Amino acid sequence: MSDPRPVGVFDSGVGGLTVLREVIRRLPDEATIYLGDNARAPYGVRTDNEVLAYSTQSLDALVERDVKALVVACNTSTAVGLGAFRRRYDLPVLGVIRPGAAAASLATRNRRVGVIATPATIRSHAYFMAIKDENPAVEVYEHATPALVPLVEAGELSGPTAEATVAEALAPLIGERDADGESIFPRPPGASIDTLLLGCTHYPLLRPILARLAGEGVAIVDSATATASALVELLSVNGLEATSASGDGIEAEVPSHVQLTTGDPARFADVAGRLFGSDFPSVEPVELGALAR
Amino acid sequence: MSDPRPVGVFDSGVGGLTVLREVIRRLPDEATIYLGDNARAPYGVRTDNEVLAYSTQSLDALVERDVKALVVACNTSTAVGLGAFRRRYDLPVLGVIRPGAAAASLATRNRRVGVIATPATIRSHAYFMAIKDENPAVEVYEHATPALVPLVEAGELSGPTAEATVAEALAPLIGERDADGESIFPRPPGASIDTLLLGCTHYPLLRPILARLAGEGVAIVDSATATASALVELLSVNGLEATSASGDGIEAEVPSHVQLTTGDPARFADVAGRLFGSDFPSVEPVELGALAR
Numbered sequence: 001m002s003d004p005r006p007v008g009v010f011d012s013g014v015g016g017l018t019v020l021r022e023v024i025r026r027l028p029d030e031a032t033i034y035l036g037d038n039a040r041a042p043y044g045v046r047t048d049n050e051v052l053a054y055s056t057q058s059l060d061a062l063v064e065r066d067v068k069a070l071v072v073a074c075n076t077s078t079a080v081g082l083g084a085f086r087r088r089y090d091l092p093v094l095g096v097i098r099p100g101a102a103a104a105s106l107a108t109r110n111r112r113v114g115v116i117a118t119p120a121t122i123r124s125h126a127y128f129m130a131i132k133d134e135n136p137a138v139e140v141y142e143h144a145t146p147a148l149v150p151l152v153e154a155g156e157l158s159g160p161t162a163e164a165t166v167a168e169a170l171a172p173l174i175g176e177r178d179a180d181g182e183s184i185f186p187r188p189p190g191a192s193i194d195t196l197l198l199g200c201t202h203y204p205l206l207r208p209i210l211a212r213l214a215g216e217g218v219a220i221v222d223s224a225t226a227t228a229s230a231l232v233e234l235l236s237v238n239g240l241e242a243t244s245a246s247g248d249g250i251e252a253e254v255p256s257h258v259q260l261t262t263g264d265p266a267r268f269a270d271v272a273g274r275l276f277g278s279d280f281p282s283v284e285p286v287e288l289g290a291l292a293r
Numbered sequence: 294m295s296d297p298r299p300v301g302v303f304d305s306g307v308g309g310l311t312v313l314r315e316v317i318r319r320l321p322d323e324a325t326i327y328l329g330d331n332a333r334a335p336y337g338v339r340t341d342n343e344v345l346a347y348s349t350q351s352l353d354a355l356v357e358r359d360v361k362a363l364v365v366a367c368n369t370s371t372a373v374g375l376g377a378f379r380r381r382y383d384l385p386v387l388g389v390i391r392p393g394a395a396a397a398s399l400a401t402r403n404r405r406v407g408v409i410a411t412p413a414t415i416r417s418h419a420y421f422m423a424i425k426d427e428n429p430a431v432e433v434y435e436h437a438t439p440a441l442v443p444l445v446e447a448g449e450l451s452g453p454t455a456e457a458t459v460a461e462a463l464a465p466l467i468g469e470r471d472a473d474g475e476s477i478f479p480r481p482p483g484a485s486i487d488t489l490l491l492g493c494t495h496y497p498l499l500r501p502i503l504a505r506l507a508g509e510g511v512a513i514v515d516s517a518t519a520t521a522s523a524l525v526e527l528l529s530v531n532g533l534e535a536t537s538a539s540g541d542g543i544e545a546e547v548p549s550h551v552q553l554t555t556g557d558p559a560r561f562a563d564v565a566g567r568l569f570g571s572d573f574p575s576v577e578p579v580e581l582g583a584l585a586r
Contacts, residue, residue: 137362
């Protein structure tokens, strides 16, 4: 049994490419279609109704292209609409929040997990709830870090500006750290976390800085990696993989990877290339019918 | 390490006693305190704000009695307030929905699960979401069965009336069945489910009839049993058990079991005794401050 249909991956913009990157790395035989709704990004400042309407339009476009599963690689969209999407589509729909929460609850030893995300995601308490669902005894310290997405979108992934911005963003959660990553008093409530969950798809691009600032004793868990793992499991458990595990001796086709954007393809390719390297595949424009803004 | 504090179990009435029964069976060394808010039951017809307020008052009363963990053994209360309870209390809080959903998603082989529950629970789609979170490829058929709680509360757990009422309640989900439990055409959409999740704490008392009507090919999963299993895991993983696993050679005290009700203790003992046998322990009244109705 083999299902060659592509996996659809949706995000409001380029952040979900961290999920796509992990999906392609973990599942090299799977074709993918990525859709970034860049024309209406970011979703974090939209009303719930707008997020629902825009996301549904985008996901409809992926479903029309005969995907076998949908990955909602956008925290805001997952927090607001996952239930609605699952009722709308007769397809498996995977969000980014629960996989990240499950990975964090497994990673922690002292049962103290910190979560950083955009203000909209933190306000939804979606990660708090999902971690408590995994293990209600885990203490969850939620902290909004609004400065990090602009940093990533500006391409500032290393250097003094990035270091200083990330340090300032993390301080209320983990406190100031010395050169060895040891906490300097006074310690804020989250200072003793042993696991930091990156609850935004942009944040894995800042992982080296985040890991250094959090210190050696803190495990970094990101939703992008966790969601790719959950997708591996989803396809395997449900017999939706592109190639059979037994191997039928037939050379598999190289899977295709399509990138769609509602915005300017050249700009998308530019940002994506800057963030993920110059070998970024071609980007096509997509029309979503009457494109409300 | 041993934590002798009791586990608090809360329900709007007597239904949660199916959860308590499983907890005591699975964890014979654990002390328990059960609180039934019978004076204000059933919660299914209340507004969300009422359910939140009444539940919080009840859970506060358990927390004041120094419990080490809270089990919300009420589907309505779990669906409406679990997040709020987890933010309010610095204690592990376990609901009944996710454990049942996880068990059902593991039990199904054909990835088709039926869920029966009260109208309020079905409307919340809480089981739908929780099952999809476990495996987004599982198809979930939700069906409200309002006739079953009154049946249980009337003590009609067997006999022709119970059989007929349950058969009529299940028909829209699984269709009519012949004597061997085989489906008779026309088959409704849920007729090919291989797993039936009992999404109400009253329903395990009707399990023999439900199992016979659903037929041999359908696994019955109930939230009461699943929640007790989740509690075993919770206490174990977090080192909250009453006795250490190593065994310290000291004879453990017989754990105490306290039943509290906001209603009439004699009536509570009567109903509970009828449903669970005559060896039901004594019931104490509890005052919840200004008892809004």
